[in-house]
Amino acid sequence: MSQNNPPSGPRPLPGQESSVESRAGLVVIGIVVVVIVGIAALLIRSNAVPTTSAPPVAPTSVTPTGNITEIAIDIQGMAFIPSQIEVPIGDELRLTVTNSGDQRHDLVFANGAELEALAPGAVGVLDVGVISGDLEGWCSIPGHRQMGMTFTVQAVGGDTGDGAQAQDDSAQTNGDSSPGGHGAHGSHSAGASGSTGVPTMNELLDQAAQQDPYPAELSALGDEREHHYTFTVTESIEDLADGLTRTVWTYNGTSPGPVLHGRVGDTFHITLVNDGTMGHSIDFHAGELAPDGPMRTIEPGESLEYVFTANRSGVWMYHCSTMPMSSHIANGMFGVVIIEPDDLEPVDRQYALVQSEIYAGADGQAADADKVAAGIPDVMTFNGRAFQYDVHPLSAQVGERVRIWVLNAGPNVSSSFHVVGTQFDTVWREGSYSVWHGKSLDGRTKGVTGAQTLPLQAAEGGFVEFTTFEPGHYPFVNHRMNLAEKGAHGILKVE
Numbered sequence: 244m245s246q247n248n249p250p251s252g253p254r255p256l257p258g259q260e261s262s263v264e265s266r267a268g269l270v271v272i273g274i275v276v277v278v279i280v281g282i283a284a285l286l287i288r289s290n291a292v293p294t295t296s297a298p299p300v301a302p303t304s305v306t307p308t309g310n311i312t313e314i315a316i317d318i319q320g321m322a323f324i325p326s327q328i329e330v331p332i333g334d335e336l337r338l339t340v341t342n343s344g345d346q347r348h349d350l351v352f353a354n355g356a357e358l359e360a361l362a363p364g365a366v367g368v369l370d371v372g373v374i375s376g377d378l379e380g381w382c383s384i385p386g387h388r389q390m391g392m393t394f395t396v397q398a399v400g401g402d403t404g405d406g407a408q409a410q411d412d413s414a415q416t417n418g419d420s421s422p423g424g425h426g427a428h429g430s431h432s433a434g435a436s437g438s439t440g441v442p443t444m445n446e447l448l449d450q451a452a453q454q455d456p457y458p459a460e461l462s463a464l465g466d467e468r469e470h471h472y473t474f475t476v477t478e479s480i481e482d483l484a485d486g487l488t489r490t491v492w493t494y495n496g497t498s499p500g501p502v503l504h505g506r507v508g509d510t511f512h513i514t515l516v517n518d519g520t521m522g523h524s525i526d527f528h529a530g531e532l533a534p535d536g537p538m539r540t541i542e543p544g545e546s547l548e549y550v551f552t553a554n555r556s557g558v559w560m561y562h563c564s565t566m567p568m569s570s571h572i573a574n575g576m577f578g579v580v581i582i583e584p585d586d587l588e589p590v591d592r593q594y595a596l597v598q599s600e601i602y603a604g605a606d607g608q609a610a611d612a613d614k615v616a617a618g619i620p621d622v623m624t625f626n627g628r629a630f631q632y633d634v635h636p637l638s639a640q641v642g643e644r645v646r647i648w649v650l651n652a653g654p655n656v657s658s659s660f661h662v663v664g665t666q667f668d669t670v671w672r673e674g675s676y677s678v679w680h681g682k683s684l685d686g687r688t689k690g691v692t693g694a695q696t697l698p699l700q701a702a703e704g705g706f707v708e709f710t711t712f713e714p715g716h717y718p719f720v721n722h723r724m725n726l727a728e729k730g731a732h733g734i735l736k737v738e
């Protein structure tokens with residue numbers, strides 16, 4: 244089953260173990276360096292915030308006390324514990340941060356102070372600078388702030404007549420970023436171009452024309468019953484449209500990841516390798532396993548083995564299940580496992596389409612987590628890129644029987660899959676046929692019937708079958724039309 248794998252599909256990774264160890268070593272060295280740099284800078288006692296990347300704080304109306312307030316905080320799950328502290332105005336603040344969570348986190352402040360990402364179990368020290376007013380902090384790993392990873396320094400006491408002021412304008416700007424904060428993204432998510440960062444249909448079509456399409460053809464099953472794959476997670480930049488890029492997180496370099504294809508009873512052996520910069524994981528809906536082990540989040544440089552037997556037919560989603568899952572899926576970490584029902588009859592052509600959503604962040608950034616939470620995508624895709632099969636049409640011959648497998652990977656919106664100019668004589672969705680060769684399977688409907696859509700909620704899958712009777716260009720769409728117009732649209736060219 245290699246034909247419909249993306250070009251950069253699964254491959255063995257010679258020397259993986261040594262690279263894992265060296266990366267782990269680098270992480271440890273990195274943490275030690277951070278701590279040493281922090282301590283050394285403190286000893287120097289300049290007025291600058293003693294971290295490698297923080298700009299000097301300019302406490303114009305506050306006289307430094309010369310005191311250092313030292314506070315230890317903890318990271319548990321998706322929260323800083325405590326999430327709010329009080330510090331006397333004019334004191335320097337030194338935080339010791341312990342990451343007791345199960346994935347890496349950082350801590351950045353509105354004044355520019357930054358603690359580099361801490362692996363689970365790691366401890367870091369951050370000198371935040373002189374506290375001249377209330378100050379907001381948060382974890383900057385995509386989606387974590389929206390999950391509640393905010394931290395507030397309250398400035399207290401002092402004898403300045405005008406009292407504590409917000410230490411940085413951006414602290415107030417971002418003050419409504421708590422989960423559910425309405426319109427929170429409005430002020431800071433615009434693309435670098437100064438526009439909304441959302442490409443137009445024409446821009447998306449132009450971009451699709453410049454790239455090879457994701458292979459949609461699904462070839463017939465081979466004889467193998469054991470399937471071995473290595474899934475390597477990477478984080479990279481791709482062009483969303485001319486002049487606008489986005490960060491994507493992928494399995495084996497493409498989104499969707501590789502299409503897995505097999506029969507009921509087949510066993511899949513997946514080695515998941517995390518070559519990213521944050522925790523990632525994988526969850527195969529095609530298997531039935533306790534999530535605790537195989538679906539656990541692994542750190543950069545780590546790997547795990549995930550073995551499952553496909554006991555049931557279906558069009559099964561797989562995806563990263565590291566929190567916040569909505570962001571990890573929206574950033575590209577999903578794919579499909581097609582397990583054919585027993586004795587599925589052959590057809591002339593098969594295609595596999597995975598619908599997904601893009602929530603454009605600023606240029607070069609990952610998905611805007613506020614948009615993901617709001618659930619209104621900017622761009623829709625079949626197989627990871629908007630409109631790609633409009634400029635690189637799928638093909639069929641007149642009279643051929645075509646089967647299209649569809650997974651709605653979400654993460655949020657539904658699909659109403661339709662092929663313009665056809666009627667589906669067969670529709671199979673989530674374990675059952677509604678119509679089969681023009682016959683209703685409800686036991687009541689007499690005569691010839693059919694269906695116009697395959698409806699799919701997020702993470703649902705199925706297939707449709709149809710025949711075309713004359714040449715032409717048959718659009719396939721999500722018939723939620725606003726979503727088709729955002730990119731969930733392609734062409735089947737029949738000759």
Ligand SMILES: [Cu+2]
Nearest residue numbers: 523524563571
């Ligand atoms: Cu992930």
